Amino acid sequence: MGSSLRSFIKDVRGAKTLADERAIITKQSAKIRTKLRDDHLPHEKRRVNIQKLLYLYILGEKTHFGQVESINLIASDDFVDKRLGYLAATLLLDESEDLLTLLTNMLNNDLHHPNKYAVSLALTSLGFLSSPELARDLYPDVENIIKNSKDPFLLKKALQCAAKLISKDISLLEIFNIEDITKILSNHSICTHGVLLGITKILQSVLLIGLDPENGDDDDGIDYANDVLSPLSLLLRDFFTRLENLNSKNIEPGYDVQGICDPFLQCEMIYTLKLYFQVGELLNSNHVLDYKDNFCDLLTRIATNTDSTKNSGQAILYETVKAIFSLNLNQPLRVLGVSILAKFLVGKDNNTKYVSLNTLLKVVPQEPTAVQRHRKFISHCLQDNDISIRMRALELSFAILDNSNLVDLIDELMKFLAKQDEDSKDLIIYTIDHLIDTFDTHTVKDENWKLDVFLNVLKLVGPFINYEKINDILIIINNTAQLSDKCNFLRKLLIISLDEKSMGISDENIGWRLVLIWCIGEYCDLLLNDNNESNAKIINESSITNYLLTLQECYTTTNHKIINYILTTALKLSIKLQGPKNIEKLRQVILGYADSTDLLLQMKSNQYEILFNQPVSVKRIVLETMPKFEKVAEKQENVKKTSKNPVSNEPADLLSDFLNDDNKTEAIAATDNNVGPTDLLEEIFGEKKDTKRPLKNGKEESIDQPLPASADSNVILPSNAAKIHDSASLNVYATLLSANSGLAHIELFFQAKSIISDLQTFCAVPKAQKLTLGQLHPSSTIRANQICKQSLKISGSGKLKLRVKLDFHLDGSPSTTNEQFDHKFDTTL
Amino acid sequence: MAVQFILCFNKQGVVRLVRWFDVHNSDSQHSHDSIAQIYRLISSRDHKHQSNFVEFSDSTKLIYRRYAGLYFVMGVDLLDDEPIYLCHIHLFVEVLDAFFGNVCELDIVFNFYKAYMIMDEMFIGGEIQEISKDMLLERLSILDRLD
Numbered sequence A: 001m002g003s004s005l006r007s008f009i010k011d012v013r014g015a016k017t018l019a020d021e022r023a024i025i026t027k028q029s030a031k032i033r034t035k036l037r038d039d040h041l042p043h044e045k046r047r048v049n050i051q052k053l054l055y056l057y058i059l060g061e062k063t064h065f066g067q068v069e070s071i072n073l074i075a076s077d078d079f080v081d082k083r084l085g086y087l088a089a090t091l092l093l094d095e096s097e098d099l100l101t102l103l104t105n106m107l108n109n110d111l112h113h114p115n116k117y118a119v120s121l122a123l124t125s126l127g128f129l130s131s132p133e134l135a136r137d138l139y140p141d142v143e144n145i146i147k148n149s150k151d152p153f154l155l156k157k158a159l160q161c162a163a164k165l166i167s168k169d170i171s172l173l174e175i176f177n178i179e180d181i182t183k184i185l186s187n188h189s190i191c192t193h194g195v196l197l198g199i200t201k202i203l204q205s206v207l208l209i210g211l212d213p214e215n216g217d218d219d220d221g222i223d224y225a226n227d228v229l230s231p232l233s234l235l236l237r238d239f240f241t242r243l244e245n246l247n248s249k250n251i252e253p254g255y256d257v258q259g260i261c262d263p264f265l266q267c268e269m270i271y272t273l274k275l276y277f278q279v280g281e282l283l284n285s286n287h288v289l290d291y292k293d294n295f296c297d298l299l300t301r302i303a304t305n306t307d308s309t310k311n312s313g314q315a316i317l318y319e320t321v322k323a324i325f326s327l328n329l330n331q332p333l334r335v336l337g338v339s340i341l342a343k344f345l346v347g348k349d350n351n352t353k354y355v356s357l358n359t360l361l362k363v364v365p366q367e368p369t370a371v372q373r374h375r376k377f378i379s380h381c382l383q384d385n386d387i388s389i390r391m392r393a394l395e396l397s398f399a400i401l402d403n404s405n406l407v408d409l410i411d412e413l414m415k416f417l418a419k420q421d422e423d424s425k426d427l428i429i430y431t432i433d434h435l436i437d438t439f440d441t442h443t444v445k446d447e448n449w450k451l452d453v454f455l456n457v458l459k460l461v462g463p464f465i466n467y468e469k470i471n472d473i474l475i476i477i478n479n480t481a482q483l484s485d486k487c488n489f490l491r492k493l494l495i496i497s498l499d500e501k502s503m504g505i506s507d508e509n510i511g512w513r514l515v516l517i518w519c520i521g522e523y524c525d526l527l528l529n530d531n532n533e534s535n536a537k538i539i540n541e542s543s544i545t546n547y548l549l550t551l552q553e554c555y556t557t558t559n560h561k562i563i564n565y566i567l568t569t570a571l572k573l574s575i576k577l578q579g580p581k582n583i584e585k586l587r588q589v590i591l592g593y594a595d596s597t598d599l600l601l602q603m604k605s606n607q608y609e610i611l612f613n614q615p616v617s618v619k620r621i622v623l624e625t626m627p628k629f630e631k632v633a634e635k636q637e638n639v640k641k642t643s644k645n646p647v648s649n650e651p652a653d654l655l656s657d658f659l660n661d662d663n664k665t666e667a668i669a670a671t672d673n674n675v676g677p678t679d680l681l682e683e684i685f686g687e688k689k690d691t692k693r694p695l696k697n698g699k700e701e702s703i704d705q706p707l708p709a710s711a712d713s714n715v716i717l718p719s720n721a722a723k724i725h726d727s728a729s730l731n732v733y734a735t736l737l738s739a740n741s742g743l744a745h746i747e748l749f750f751q752a753k754s755i756i757s758d759l760q761t762f763c764a765v766p767k768a769q770k771l772t773l774g775q776l777h778p779s780s781t782i783r784a785n786q787i788c789k790q791s792l793k794i795s796g797s798g799k800l801k802l803r804v805k806l807d808f809h810l811d812g813s814p815s816t817t818n819e820q821f822d823h824k825f826d827t828t829l
Numbered sequence B: 001m002a003v004q005f006i007l008c009f010n011k012q013g014v015v016r017l018v019r020w021f022d023v024h025n026s027d028s029q030h031s032h033d034s035i036a037q038i039y040r041l042i043s044s045r046d047h048k049h050q051s052n053f054v055e056f057s058d059s060t061k062l063i064y065r066r067y068a069g070l071y072f073v074m075g076v077d078l079l080d081d082e083p084i085y086l087c088h089i090h091l092f093v094e095v096l097d098a099f100f101g102n103v104c105e106l107d108i109v110f111n112f113y114k115a116y117m118i119m120d121e122m123f124i125g126g127e128i129q130e131i132s133k134d135m136l137l138e139r140l141s142i143l144d145r146l147d
Helices: A003-014 A018-037 A043-058 A064-074 A079-092 A099-111 A116-129 A132-148 A152-168 A170-174 A178-186 A193-211 A224-248 A263-283 A292-305 A311-326 A331-346 A350-363 A368-372 A375-381 A387-400 A406-418 A422-441 A447-464 A467-478 A483-498 A510-529 A541-555 A560-576 A580-591 A599-612 A616-622 A639-648 A651-672 A677-689 A693-704 B028-043 B082-100 B105-110 B112-122 B133-145
Strands: A722-726 A730-740 A743-752 A756-764 A769-773 A787-796 A799-810 A816-828 B003-010 B015-020 B053-055 B061-067 B070-076
Touching: A003 A018, A003 A043, A003 B105, A018 A043, A018 A064, A043 A064, A043 A079, A043 B015, A043 B112, A064 A079, A064 A099, A079 A116, A079 B112, A099 A116, A099 A132, A116 A132, A116 A152, A132 A152, A132 A170, A132 A178, A152 A170, A152 A193, A170 A193, A178 A193, A178 A224, A193 A224, A193 A263, A224 A263, A224 A292, A263 A292, A263 A311, A263 B082, A292 A311, A292 A331, A311 A331, A311 A350, A311 B082, A331 A350, A331 A368, A331 A375, A350 A375, A350 A387, A350 B053, A350 B082, A368 A387, A375 A387, A375 A406, A387 A406, A387 A422, A406 A422, A406 A447, A422 A447, A422 A467, A447 A467, A447 A483, A447 A510, A467 A510, A483 A510, A483 A541, A510 A541, A510 A560, A541 A560, A541 A580, A560 A580, A560 A599, A560 A616, A580 A599, A599 A616, A722 A816, A730 A799, A730 A816, A743 A756, A743 A799, A743 A816, A756 A769, A756 A787, B003 B028, B003 B082, B015 B028, B015 B105, B015 B112, B028 B061, B028 B070, B061 B082, B070 B082, B082 B105, B082 B112, B082 B133, B105 B112, B112 B133
Parallel strands: none
Antiparallel strands: A722 A730, A730 A743, A743 A787, A756 A799, A769 A787, A799 A816, B003 B015, B003 B070, B053 B061, B061 B070
């Protein structure tokens, strides 16, 4: 070809920098554009320019301006031009182009061209660019070649082309004549492998139409089962023989691939036969299903006879296995299929491992026990170098996991986790998620072992576990039946953490730290009160306290989540430790955040400080050990909320609930300005019924934040509020908003008689109930006759009773006034 | 069972051959981006220890193989039989090799239109149409002489 194309390519290659290259390309592109627009451009030049344009296309440049020109080339009488024109058309155009209509005529002409190479070009291009319009217009021309040509070279292309056209316009089924195919099959001289490939393709197109449920109705006038499938089934016997011969043939020169005879054709034939039976089953056609046993026999023979060591043989075996499982053939065949796949796992070839794991994953539901039998090989793949193999082995491990192999498999998974690093973070997260699910769905008798698993998990991959999953792990720990198991768990955690020699736990291991801190808060008294404790030298009040202090120092600026946990644990320890020195140290930790810039920490610190100073008897009630946490059905609805639930019963995360409540009251107050009191109530009741309320609040948070708090500082007393307390300084009213299914919502209204500042409310409920206290709204300072509101959520059972204690400063006096009163509601939870 | 596209690029990611059989991808900017993504994905993979298959999108997985400095990539449906497409690629490379006589990257760069001719004799609309190397080479030598 022209030397100027060569020099253009050389120039581009020779460019020293990217900028140079760009300059050359832009210049050429502009030049080609002008040249092609020039009607008087000599023929030679035109051709060269199109060639250059194609090179630009390969480089990823814009080439749309050459589309018309390339179609013009097709019209040329010169074969070389025509070829270039078709190449350009197939590269630069696509099916959506209007220009395709321009092509129709040219294709039509060339399909009848005396030169078979021109016909071949037209067929190839039509195969590429087939659109429904082209399909309708040109199918008869293609069919003409199928009917009349004796040249395998054209025949194979025409068959492939027809297959494409039929899939573009299914109404062509009406004209499609199976006898044309039968005729070709019976003529040995033209029935080459290429032609057979074409036949499988056309059959696939036809069968896929039958398989598509959208074509099920015969409103297009075709009765698929009788008019199409039944005549098509006459080919089955012939196909079986051909496939069998191919498969058993050892060597056929020209079609041999690694000792396998034409794996391409074998695969296509197996796939075609599979489609036959899929359609047959869909339409319940005996014409096809009568041959099912023959097909099973044939697949068995292929599965046993094909060499599985070569890629080409594997391709055939893989196609065979896919046929077995997509038709759900008889059990011996399925087991055979699984063992073929298992054989793929053994070798070193990652390609076969990939294919095998992928397929095994799909067939587990059909043949679970057969797959389980190969557990060893699957576990082996967990150690593979290729992350995608590891991922699949991991998925498969969880897919075959059941009570019988739980322990062994989880051991394997631990070995697997031990070798993972930063790069396989996704795999680690996947493992954790599924481990937690596994323990949710499978009952494990040996809970000690279960906790050991999580100890290992935390140790190995703690830094990669997100907070939500940490919460799930905490739930599992919390729900463990035996206290001694929890104790053991904490002991092991502490020994590893406190032992200075073992530097196993890095500061990045937040997961480990959070679990440890939480467990200390919950269970350390059990450990400390155990007189038989042999590790008393390592585990004692001082070591634990000092450890918490170290952690607090270490994370004080870097991780507020941990500090939050530490504060709660410090508070809890105040009733669990004996030594006043240690307790004082912990109090100092809490105090240390009283003026933290982190609002959450600051609030927590202040509230805990107050709690800290309460008598032990009061604290015991508040800081009681957490109850067993039942996962609620809500989980599906709002996963995030569920994982927070267990903790929200505990003072630690009360604050997040405080915030939620805060938002709610704000939201209500915002409506307050626009509607009357009755409407307000409706609004509130309406909202209570809304099951997705927590989510809604979450949304409101963002909407309401910009609202200045002072804008809605007028809280109005609802008409149904009952007075529950009356003193010289203030009146307290209460409304019971709702009480059902173990959950009550109450609002308290504090009406000041003179100026009250720094109002603090403490509420207590009976032991069987849990209380969540909302924030005072609009503020803890109330002017005379103004009202301040607080909402309460009580969950549990029994009579609704409240003991309320109020601390405040009256009329700006520095001394604190205390008031306390009880109130019983008429409702029982 | 159809190839969505065939791609050939070198280790630096410079495209040497590209053919989209799937129309939706043939919009030039889109295809340009896809190729860049494919190159990044494949070139980052471990040549020795990783499989020659990798998932690319919801509808496409890549089957690829490196021959010297050139990657040959096919995009196929997720449910397709991977190993057979490796055979496709290998056959294509064998034919290129036989046609050009010990093919190298430069042969393909300067004779890209011939490489397309070979591709088009092997594949039609994304389907393999001829698998006999002898038959292909015989046909190609005739076509080559028509110049």
